[in-house]
Amino acid sequence: MVAAVLDALDDARCPADVELNLLPVVRHLDAVGSSGDAAIDAVLEEFLRLGPALPWHRTAGYLDVLSRDYLDNYGYVQLLGPNSIVEHATVRVGIGLWGPHLHYPAHKHEAEELYHVLAGEPSFSSGDGNARATRPGDAVHHAPWQEHSQDFGPTPTVLLYCWTGAVEPDAVLVSDR
Ligand SMILES: [Fe+2]
Secondary structure, rough: OOHHHHHHHHOOOOOOOOEEEHHHHHHHHHHOOOOOOHHHHHHHHHHHHHHHHEOOOOOOHHHHOHHHHOOOOOEEEEEEEOOOEEEOOOEEEEEEEEOOOEEEEEEEEOOOOEEEEEEOEEEEOOOOOOEOOOOOOEEEEOOOOEEEEEEEEOOOOEEEEEEEEEOOOOEEEEEOO
């Protein structure tokens, strides 16, 4: 799946105008810590610089379901994909931000997913009940429809996510079944 993502990013060109849409979560940008890795920090620094001028989103299906605390402390910028800064039909790439100590309940999606941890210390749990502690530089893979949940650490978490396959449908909470 990584080859498909890299090909899509190679072909992507930023549009002349990028719509601004701020969410409460952007207040956490100032508290995002260094990853300790120069290559990751280069991506983070650019994201932190541009963050206040980007279109931030939350999953529409979560808005009436998840707590106000969760909704006020998370959001993501869709760089590539459907309804994104750069349109793409078969690949989604974006960067998400979560405030400290949030719990992202179990969810799933048809797309295959690869996360890269850019900042923070999130713990990932998958359908098998095992939790995996991660730090910047770690990658986490989810197969299509694999259930997963996250617990975010004491500092803001920044995750780069890549989806391939059925990228149009959003994630759904497992409790929505
Ligand atoms: Fe996911």
